[in-house]
Amino acid sequence: MSFTVTILGSGAAVPTLKRGTTSQFVSCQQRSILIDCGEGTQIQMRKFKVKFQGIQIILISHLHGDHVFGLCGLISTMQLLGRKEAIIVVGPVGIKEFLMNQFKITGYYNGFPIDFRELEPETSGIVFEDKCVEIQTFPLSHRIQTQGYRINEKPGKRGLDKEAFDETGISTSYIQKLISGEDVVDNEGNIVKSADVTYSPKPTKSYAFCSDTAYHTPIIESIKNVDLLYHEATFTDHESERATETFHSTAKQAATIALKSNAKRLILGHFSARYKTLEIHKEEAQSIFERVFIPEDGELFYV
Amino acid sequence: MSFTVTILGSGAAVPTLKRGTTSQFVSCQQRSILIDCGEGTQIQMRKFKVKFQGIQIILISHLHGDHVFGLCGLISTMQLLGRKEAIIVVGPVGIKEFLMNQFKITGYYNGFPIDFRELEPETSGIVFEDKCVEIQTFPLSHRIQTQGYRINEKPGKRGLDKEAFDETGISTSYIQKLISGEDVVDNEGNIVKSADVTYSPKPTKSYAFCSDTAYHTPIIESIKNVDLLYHEATFTDHESERATETFHSTAKQAATIALKSNAKRLILGHFSARYKTLEIHKEEAQSIFERVFIPEDGELFYV
Incomplete structure (x- = not known):
């Protein structure tokens, strides 16, 4: 199963013809997850x-318009097109009121169930878990409560080493246990160790989303060793004071977080529309951390 | 001065890549008017x-999402880009709550003044008037309160017939009165009639917007003799039952309204996304009323 991130919007504050406001689509094994939902998502x-x-599952980082103004429209469209399946919406306290107020007035909400999971300020920990994926949240540092998210793939089953298994001569009815990692003893007392007849599952991958946020080292613990990190880089170094004032980050700060958290790759985003090109963002980030990507809207990344 | 309508969105219910949801930009002399504001406007x-x-001025027809989901984002963007000038928002009761709830939660509203003018159900009459434009509203027939709008250009000043004026030999200080339509008597008792030394002003034009609505003949009185009429035509004749059930119109019904109101030209819109082409809408409408237009998003019409 694949684990991919599609950048739907990588611009800050206002949508332009080049970049939408924040939204990402994450496909992780059987799960389809939307992170943030700016207007036009x-x-x-x-x-x-x-x-x-x-x-x-929809994960909302914070309740600024450029991260949520598309949410009511998206859910309305899902209903109009006949959706019946429930959806989980995770986000800061207020996300339910934000949506329900709009539905009350526009009169559309009578469709599928929405399971709201509102996060109190400073929430850390697991917000969703099933057999294939675990989603953790952690606080970022922005002007209002803002949550980061980390999506961890869960280990799959082990692969059967058919030759080694056949050599043991035990019944095939033990295969399920063995590929689940259990050692077995058959009716005749033969001990077969899982590790001897199976391969390790494919290593699991992880993705972390950090936007919007000031440079904030407490997040490092939560995003340690991620395979792919998205960290906002609204500004270049030249506007570092403005970054501090507005609780945003520079490209260098994003790269420093990537370095300190031992991330494998870094995607920058949430670019201020003031920048005509993003060469300086890239250069400044790469002076600290090599594997930096400046995404276009629509770009797909394999985790 | 010109009087134009730009179609920003002509689709119904959900935005697609081909058609946005309802929105129009009207430029009438010095006035810039937005009608409706679906997501992505x-x-x-x-x-x-x-x-x-x-x-x-922003005129809102009704509080269904496909006519208002872009409004909060638009006003937020106006603020973020530094707007200070007040704006007038006209719409059914609830429009203020709809916007203010979102601003309360997303925290953006602290910029320019918004002058809300909420219309009670069944409101008819003038909602805005100044030297160059008069805007009237009238009730449409939809599932919830919905208002149509008619924008009337006001007559400009009369043009001076310089030759005729010079022949009178009176002081040029009377020109302003004469082109305003007043007759004058100068100090020597000479009577000069405005009509004798000025041309009639350019005939005024008018535009009417009727969406969303069932076929509803009471609107004819309000839109009589308009130069340009926009009337929704969500469906073709084949779905006329569905049109009736959902309080929408067919192309034939829109054309019948245009004919009975003596409109000069008709733009159809609010097309259901189920139609791959709109040839049948056009044919059916033209069987009743010749001057029918099927707009593309972005198309500009001179009133």
Whole structure:
């Protein structure tokens, strides 16, 4: 199963023709997850051929308009197109009121169930878990409560080493236990160790989303060793004072977080529309951390 | 001065890559007016090079999401880009709560003044008037309170017939009165009639917007003799039952309204996304009323 991130919007504050406001689609094994939902996200999904009816979980970082103004429209469209399956919406306290107020007035909400999971300020820990994925949250440092998210793939089953298994001569009815990692003893007292007849599962991968946030080292513990990190880089070094004032980060600060957390790769985003090109963001980040990507909207990354 | 309508979104219910949800930009003399504001309207305005900071008046037909989900984002963007000028927002009761709830939670509202003018159900009459434009509202027939709008250009000043004026030999200080339509008597008792030394002003034009609505003949009185009529035509004749059930119109019904109101031209819109082409809408409408237009998003019409 694949683990991918599609950037639906990588601009800050206001949507432009080049960049939508924040939204990402994450596909992790059987799970389809949307992170944030700025205005026009449903249109970006159509443009980039992301099937939005498959989304099971929506993670919202914070309640600034450029991260949520597309949410009510998206859910309305899901309903109008006949969705019946429930959806989970995780986000800071207020996300339910934000949506329900709009539904009350626009009169659309009578469709599928929404399971709201509101996070109190400073929440850390697991917000969703099933057989294939675990989603953790952690506080970022922004002007209002803002949550980061880390999506960890869960280990799959071990692969059977058919030759080694056949040599043991035990019944095939033990295979399920063995590939689940259990050692077995058959009716005749033969001991077969799982490790001797199976391969290790594919190493699991992880992705972390950190936007919006000031440079904030307490997050390092939560995003340690991620395979892919998205960290906002609204500004370049030249505007570092403005970054501090507005609780945003520079490209260098994002790269420093990537370095200190031992991330494998870094995607920058949430770019201020003031920048005509993002060469300086890239250069400044790469002076600290090599594997930096400046995404275009619609770009797909394999975790 | 010109009087134009730019179609920003002509689709029904959900935005697609081909058609945005309802929104129109009307430029009438010095006034810039937005009618409705579906999700992504601000992006459509960028695409079609409409200067949204110039908008002075926003007219909202009704509080279904496909007509208002872009409004909070648009106003937020206006603020973020530094707008200080007040704006007038006209719409059904609830429009203020709809916006203010979102601003309360997303924390953006601290910028320019918004002058809300909420219309009680069944409101008819003038909602805005100044020297150059008069805006009237009238009730449409939809599932919830919905208001139509008619924008009437006001007569400009009369043009001076310089030759005729010079022949009178009176002081040029009377010109302003004469082109305002007043007759004058100078100090020597000479009577000069305005009509004798001035041309009639350019005939005034008018535009009417009717969406969303069932076929509803009481609106005819309000839109009589309009130069340009926009009337929704969600469905073709084949879905006329569905049109009736959902309080929408067919193309034939829109054309019948245009004919009975003696409109000069008709733009159809609010097309259901189920139609791959709109040839049948056009044919059916033209069987009743000749001057029918099927707009593309971004298309500009001179009133």
